[in-house]
Amino acid sequence: MASLFGSLIFLLCSLLSLQRCLQLSEAHVKDLHKHVPFDHMRAATDHGDNHLQSRVENGDENQGVDPEMNVFFHHDDLVIGKRIPIYFPRKDPPSASPRFLSREESDSIPFSTAQFPEILEFFSFPSDSKQAKAMKMTLHHCEAKPIRGETKICATSLESMLDFVNSVFGPGSKFKVLNTEYLNESISTLQNYTVHDDPSEIPASELVSCHRLPYPYAVFYCHAQVGDNVLYKVLVEGDDGGKVEAGAICHMDTSQWDPKHAGFRVLKTRPGAAPVCHFFPIDSLVFIPKSS
Secondary structure, three states: OHHHHHHHHHHHHHHHHHHHHOOOOHHHHHHHHHHOOHHHOOOOOOOOOOOOOOOOOOOOOOOOOOHHHOOEEOHHHOOOOOEEEEEOOOOOOHHHOOOOEOHHHHHHOOOOHHHHHHHHHHHOOOOOOHHHHHHHHHHHHHHOOOOOOEEEEEEOEHHHHHHHHHHHHOOOOOEEEEOOEEOOOOOOOEEEEEEOOOOEEEOOOOOEEEEEEOOOOOEEEEEEEOOOEEEEEEEEEEOOOOEEEEEEEEEOOOOOOOOOOHHHHHHOOOOOOOOEEEEOOOOEEEEEEOOO
16 A cells, blocks of 8 residues: 555656646647547546535436446445445546646636636637536536535646645645556456455545546646545455455545435435445545654
């Protein structure tokens, strides 16, 4: 586990160094849309990424559960031998993922629903395109009011992400990073996984979760919440033999959550009735103080 923490910190430091070297021109930024892999990114981002805002959309709560909703599980499922259907998205090569802009560049680009026509013009996206719909949903998520006890930000640069982490933990704080790692090159997106070992509980008095949202450049929804949350590292093995060392979190108090939250529908529960747990996608990061 320590090696995972170290590798993530190295990755973040490498990205930060890269930001100092890259100076993208406006023309280059406009060209980013040619390389954005929107096809696999759900505009609603409601399969565990933005779990406090996710809702059952389109009215019919009795229709079948979307396969991508199979990231939620019950707290009692965390036992060796338990078989759980889990959706893990495909791992894209680094070159296919939207990259961070520098703070200076991201701050110079409009980022609000009020300025949405300007944003579409800037990136040359038609208003009826799938990219435009995904971007608009991302902006709505970023502008939604936090729930009680939550602090949140949409980080549009690596610097703003680290600033937010420091604002939660305190200036100059040292931290570790928890993530999900695929132990095989190819992982089936949806299959039954069996809990392989005793899940490792990771003590953390505070935490910041950052989840990637669909946008032409890297945007992460980062949030911290006062509440009873428990982090885990869980080794699971799929029916096809593929193994995943998955980061997971159990929210023990869901009394303030939206009753239409997707987790309640998947787990057939309601706000405050039982913990809601979910696995983290591979492109989500969870920061915890190093002293924890």
